[in-house]
Amino acid sequence: MDRYLRQITLPQVGNIGQEKLLKSKVLVIGAGGLGCAVLPYLVAAGIGEIGIVDGDRIEESNLHRQVLYASDKVGNSKAKESASILLQNNPHIQIRVFEEYLTQKNAVEIISGYDLIIDATDNFFVRYTINDTCVALDKPFIYGSIYQFQGQVSVFNYKGGPTYRDIFPEKDQKVPNCEEAGVMGTTVGLIGMIQANEAIKIILEIGEVLSGKLLLYDSLRNEQQVFEFSKVEAPQKTEIEPDFEFFSAEEVPEKQMMLLDVREIGEEPEIKLDNFIQIPLSRLEKDLKKLDPKQSILVFCQSGMRARKAAKLLFEKGFQNLSLMSGGAKDLEYLQNHEEDLS
């Protein structure tokens, strides 16, 4: 087959290298800006099995950077849509679609089927779930993330090397995602491309892997710097907080749960559903009386950070039936707008 001929010609690849690519199983978590850069190159290079995990749907505000998606696909599932586009490029590989968000509940089951994990998410909590699951299952994962015109890449848990928690041990951090901080398509594309390149190097066992190294790329200055780090000797923390169950917005109508919005008053999109109450996180402790500790409560906010804080607080106050929404307010808005179709 001529398809891979030009890369097989490289002495570092050859037929043996191509065989390694075809036998490899790579999981890409997130089919957003990073995923849209990572995926086409892994698919085209002939990675034998690729898994795509994303519970999100395509929005118009994604199109400037999530370049796999056409305008008329707004509203469709990112995982499904990206898989169908990618298979047109290379129908000789297997793609498995996980049309769901990665959570503490499904992480082990999903991740265990793959050799190499790519973190292409924009969510802080999921990153710690990926980290801890990869450590538990002994899988390397390639991290990439953006802040405005800068990006970070590193390979964690590679051959027993350091992990994300060796740099940032705690997850209680205020870090904005792309929605809040803004992002340029080219920046996210560059970082995704570095992640894809690391994946290919790891599979081919060539070059130097970014293990124990945090690459920082500044797209405004065309500068990149590599910072070294090593395993922290102190015992590593992992998830010690209560293991909340996650539900997607689609599951909400079937569940008899109180929907608790912990965003501040006036945050968009505005949600108006049955069984709904809004108590901003900042007022939650004072307004506990508005909630019944015996009632099943599904907590949500914009990105999930405040919802988790709120759920922890409620848990400490004796609330037992708590769960989190895997998407956030925008998924509920989608549900709100399509309520007739669902009922």
Added chain:
Amino acid sequence: MIQVKYFGMIAEATSKEGEEINAGEKPFSEILSEISSKYNLGDLSYQVAVNKKLVSDFSKLQLEEGDEVAFLPPFSGG
């Protein structure tokens, strides 16, 4: 003098990408807390690297002339 570089949200908080600081004989931990209080970085999460190496134990570290200190926050966009 030492070179200090700020990245991501830290650069936003300090309104600059870097600066030169006269560290004198001060211990590293003191320099860090001075920078933190000057720019109100207390709420932000970051790691500090000296000469491109992340520092886990500040107490043993004494900066030397020309050292480069970087403030590295976690990123979360994608």
